[in-house]
Amino acid sequence: MELRKLGSTGLKVSVVGIGCNNFGGRCDENLTKEIVYSALDSGINFFDTADVYGHQGLSEEYLGKAVAGKRKDLVIATKFGMQMDKDGRKKGGSRRYIIQAVEDSLKRLHTDYIDLYQQHFPDDETQIEETLCALDDLVHQGKVRYLGCSNFSGWQISDADWTARNRGLNRFITAQNLYSLIDRSIEKEVIPACQQYGLGLLPYFPLASGLLTGKYIRGSEPPKGTRLASWGERAKSALSDNNFDIVEKLTSFAAKKDHSLLDLAMSWLASLPQISSVIAGATSKEQVQQNAAAASWRLTDEDMNEVHIISSP
Secondary structure (H helix, E strand, C coil): CCEEECCCCCCEEECEEEECCCECCCECHHHHHHHHHHHHHCCCCEEECCCCCCCCCHHHHHHHHHCCCCHHHCEEEEEECCCCCCCCCCCCCCHHHHHHHHHHHHHHHCCCCEEEEEECCCCCCCCHHHHHHHHHHHHHCCCEEEEEEECCCHHHHHHHHHHHHHHCCCCEEEEEEECCCCCCHHHCCHHHHHHHHCCEEEEECCCHHHHHHCCCCCCCCCCCCCCHHHCHHHHHHHCCHHHHHHHHHHHHHHHHCCCCHHHHHHHHHHCCCCECCEEEECCCHHHHHHHHHHCCCCCCHHHHHHHHHHHCC
16 A cells, blocks of 8 residues: 655555544444454555544544554544534634544544544634644644644635744644545645645545445436435435536546546546545445555556546536
8 A cells, every 4th residue: 555645744644544434323333343454454544534423423432442552553533623512512613622622532532642633624703823723732732743624715725824834833734625536626726725835635535425436327316325325305416417427438438447437536536646645435344445456556647638538527
């Protein structure tokens, strides 16, 4: 498994990371362990979770138990900021909440430090300066190694970077955003901002919620148990004729190269230099192995150009 620098830091992470959003939900504790062990066997050292994943932080708890005894060899990322209670008190980017949130995550993860602590979504009610000052304190206290943002726009990344540099604070070193051959919208502003300020990109939903695995058929209902099956009416936009046109062309391209659609989706992202790690969720050890193997295919410049044309909006 290829290792890459996490943003501009010296920390190395596997080019494929495990998205832990299914832990504590679709994956119980035993299945979580199977997935984690399969990832380790595949050379994956990067695990991305969040306090809100699973019921009441179960994703962090299950991950912490699964990696017991192996912590020093792994890079664990988690996130804060999404609502964790019914009355809306446990959320956001205020200093008070961040101090509480990090302690809760450390406890659930059974660790005394977090490698990458990410703000899950921008908080319109809290100045970014307050958030960054609180996060900077956590770095100096040794509770957090590096900082990242998730679902930030290009201008929000720019604003956060300017604020951190102006105040002499630790900066965000990664940006985690939705990115795949089906949704390339971040290429307009987010990727240029990451390149300008030296942030590594951590794309999530690289398989477009399964659309880039070939499991969905044009004109048919999503198979039971799949992610899109649980979306109801929202699935219609993902299963549009335009998206299926792209999928069919990509499938044909991959077949000519003796690869699957999934291989192409993962390898396209892994072939981009700005990508630190591709965050891929899994609900079985077989999926982990497929994702890990897929990223080993490196597309040529000619391949990249052709895929770029096929998948252009």
